[in-house]
Amino acid sequence: xxxxxxxxxxxxxxxxxxxxxxxxxxxxxxxxxxxxxxxxxxxxxxxxxxxxxxxxxxxxxxxxxxxxxxxxxxxxxxxxxxxxxxxxxxxxxxxxxxxxxxxxxxxxxxxxxxxxxxxxxxxxxxxxxxxxxxxxxxxxxxxxxxxxxxxxxxxxxxxxxxxxxxxxxxxxxxxxxxxxxxxxxxxxxxxxxxxxxxxxxxxxxxxxxxxxxxx
Numbered sequence: 065x066x067x068x069x070x071x072x073x074x075x076x077x078x079x080x081x082x083x084x085x086x087x088x089x090x091x092x093x094x095x096x097x098x099x100x101x102x103x104x105x106x107x108x109x110x111x112x113x114x115x116x117x118x119x120x121x122x123x124x125x126x127x128x129x130x131x132x133x134x135x136x137x138x139x140x141x142x143x144x145x146x147x148x149x150x151x152x153x154x155x156x157x158x159x160x161x162x163x164x165x166x167x168x169x170x171x172x173x174x175x176x177x178x179x180x181x182x183x184x185x186x187x188x189x190x191x192x193x194x195x196x197x198x199x200x201x202x203x204x205x206x207x208x209x210x211x212x213x214x215x216x217x218x219x220x221x222x223x224x225x226x227x228x229x230x231x232x233x234x235x236x237x238x239x240x241x242x243x244x245x246x247x248x249x250x251x252x253x254x255x256x257x258x259x260x261x262x263x264x265x266x267x268x269x270x271x272x273x274x275x276x277x278x279x
Contacts, residue, residue: 072143074275116171190212203271247277
């Protein structure tokens with residue numbers, strides 16, 4: 065199994081659980097994962113050639129001791145992206161997120177990976193980084209409702225979802241775009257939740273729910 069971007073907040077909590085279930089994992093990222101059981105290959109995911117090479121390489125140096133050349137992974141988890149607006153200019157956010165997601169899905173599909181998981185998010189419901197005080201159309205939130213985003217990050221995530229639909233249809237591969245909500249680590253509960261409880265309007269842009277990293 066190849067995972068991209070797992071050295072960061074959400075991903076680094078996923079890998080230990082995959083290892084416990086017996087999966088062999090290769091991490092593709094700029095930042096090494098703090099786990100001696102996972103090898104990190106530094107990569108630019110916007111370069112399709114690097115993506116192809118990475119998805120057909122050994123997961124660690126022990127691969128050289130075996131009789132076989134490396135083959136494609138059974139699954140690819142793509143969590144690598146600019147995590148929000150205003151980390152880089154908007155055009156770079158859009159390019160990085162859309163191109164990397166497209167590359168990973170296309171290469172994994174052409175290599176016949178059985179499953180692909182990509183990260184989308186609650187920004188796809190328009191409100192999170194929308195201009196002004198916007199309201200949600202309804203609760204529960206509707207995944208199939210037509211949306212009209214105003215920011216490059218949300219647009220990049222919507223592009224990723226539509227790209228996933230296209231590749232799933234073309235190649236017949238299981239692709240899951242997870243609309244991951246605001247990820248909260250254990251130490252953040254005590255720090256942030258008193259404000260969330262006392263000022264509930266501050267959570268409106270996130271639609272109020274969150275995801276605990278233990279889940």
